[in-house]
Amino acid sequence: MTGARAVTCPSCGGSIEIRAVGYTVTLACRYCGSLLDVANEDVRLITAYRRAAKNFAIMPGARGTLFDVEWEVIGALRRRSGDAVWQEFLLFNPYSGYRWLVAADGEWQFGTMLLDRPEEDGRSVSWRGQHYVLDDNAEIETVMVIGEFYWRAARGDKVQGATFANGREQLSRETSADEVTWTQLIPITAEWVSEAFTVEQRHMPRPPRPDLTEGFRKAPGVAEGDLGNMFLVALAALLLILAVQVLLSGPQVCADGRATVDVGGATTIHRIGTVEVRRPWQFVTITVDSDSFTNRWVDLDYSLVNRQTQQSVDAYGLVEFYTGTDSDGPWSEGSHQAETLFSRVPRGTYDVFVDVGAHGWPSDPVPGTVDPQNPWGHTDTVALWFRSCTGGFSWGMFWLMAALLFSVPGLIFWWRHQD
Structure with a gap:
């Protein structure tokens, strides 16, 4: 050369x-x-x-x-x-x-x-x-x-x-x-x-x-700095929404109650207690815990009855737990706990009632028959413990707001990455 x-x-x-x-x-x-x-x-x-x-x-x-x-x-x-x-x-x-x-x-x-x-x-x-x-x-x-x-x-x-x-x-x-x-x-x-x-x-x-964040940091448009700021703004807005929800949930007043219901028996009505809603509108949350039953479900029809107007606010709850065995082995489904949320309950004093009905799976117990799990013929019952409290907020609404806030920078990131 x-x-x-x-x-x-x-x-x-x-x-x-x-x-x-x-x-x-x-x-x-x-x-x-x-x-x-x-x-x-x-x-x-x-x-x-x-x-x-x-x-x-x-x-x-x-x-x-x-x-x-x-x-x-x-x-x-x-x-x-x-x-x-x-x-x-x-x-x-x-x-x-x-x-x-x-x-x-x-x-x-x-x-x-x-x-x-x-x-x-x-x-x-x-x-x-x-x-x-x-x-x-x-x-x-x-x-x-x-x-x-x-x-x-x-x-x-x-x-x-x-x-x-x-x-x-x-x-x-x-x-x-x-x-x-x-x-x-x-x-x-x-x-x-x-x-x-x-x-x-x-x-x-x-x-x-490899750096787990490098793919994001090197993506088209990220180096300009605007996307990072968008995600930070979305996060700040989400934290602000969480703080406002906690603040507006208001003072918490709780009432506790207990009920025992026969499996396959008639529906019974139980009074849990009394709660007072002190804000113009407030959430009321009812949580229930049960004993360790299997292959049973319990229907719960709640009513908040306003003492002054006798108007009620109703909601439905369910506690269920099942176990079994199939070709894949043992399985279980359900939980012995449940939570029901009443939204926008007006100010007032409320008596909390629940209609309870327990059922067996795949069918209710038949009187006069011998159950291998209950050879002595004792009445099959389910014990329930209730707590009704004012306050709380909707986690579903919170996660919906999170999805909406992060969708804008997420879509921009996807669009730039496509280019």
């Missing part, structure tokens, strides 16, 4: 060729990794290293054709940012100049340095009529250098890197104390790179450990 100049490494004595003669400033020995200053005729040792610079996916000296141009790999960098580690290969052609080949997370990108600087606008940039949005911004450190470069490259170099994305195309900005450089990065397939160069797959950089 071009005439080469051979130099001897002052550190290890190895013979190294300079391929981009007249352009190369820094050369990293491929045998020991030492950094050499080759800008002048006398090769000067910058930093001596004893460990060989190896384990790159492509070694300097390899040649291959990409985009109808024959390139030679003259330098390689291993760089990192946080847990992410990747490799960058400097390509050279005497007629086309320099390009970059970047290997990260099993994928490849082809990079071209920009001569015309993009127009920056906060968290986005514009370049040649295209709009790019900030995708990542972090410090980048060079951890290994091999080959030759047109600037004084050295391990330990640090720059501030920012990546702006437009679909799969990216613009990379690197800012150091001396300059700002821009590079356009376009994706190319691993098959194409393997056809052009000999790639050591075992030396490809490994992807960083």
Whole structure:
């Protein structure tokens, strides 16, 4: 491709060729990794290293054709940012100049340095009529250098890197104390790179450990910051609704009662107690606990009777518990506890009544027959303990409000991700 100049490494004595003669400033020995200053005729040792610079996916000296141009790999960098580690290969052609080949997370990108600087606008940039949005911004450190470069490259170099994305195309900005450089990065397939160069797959950089939040943070539009703010506003509104519901639930006044009912017998009426609703409108909650019956259900018809007007507010409750065995093994269904919520009960004093009827499954007990579970013929009963309290609020309404509040940012997130 071009005439080469051979130099001897002052550190290890190895013979190294300079391929981009007249352009190369820094050369990293491929045998020991030492950094050499080759800008002048006398090769000067910058930093001596004893460990060989190896384990790159492509070694300097390899040649291959990409985009109808024959390139030679003259330098390689291993760089990192946080847990992410990747490799960058400097390509050279005497007629086309320099390009970059970047290997990260099993994928490849082809990079071209920009001569015309993009127009920056906060968290986005514009370049040649295209709009790019900030995708990542972090410090980048060079951890290994091999080959030759047109600037004084050295391990330990640090720059501030920012990546702006437009679909799969990216613009990379690197800012150091001396300059700002821009590079356009376009994706190319691993098959194409393997056809052009000999790639050591075992030396490809490994992807960083997965971050459960990265998929959300990297999704299109999230980097702009508006979606995060939307979710925070929705959460704040939901907490405010919860606080208002708790505040408006009002003072709590409770009454307790107990009832025992025969299984398969007649419905009986029981008075639980008296509660007083002190606000213009208030919730009343009745909870019931039962003894440990099986294959039974209990119908509960509640009535709140206003002492002054004798008008009643009615609601229905149910306690049921079943067990059995089928082809999948033992099963159970139901609970020995239940809760019934009365909404918007007007101010007043109420007597709480319940009509109770207990039943057996699959049928009620028949008098005069012997039940294997009750060989002595004792009357099968269910004991119930009631508590009636003013106050409380509807959890169903709370979760409905949560779904509505988070649906807007959720739909926006889905729509942007589809793009």
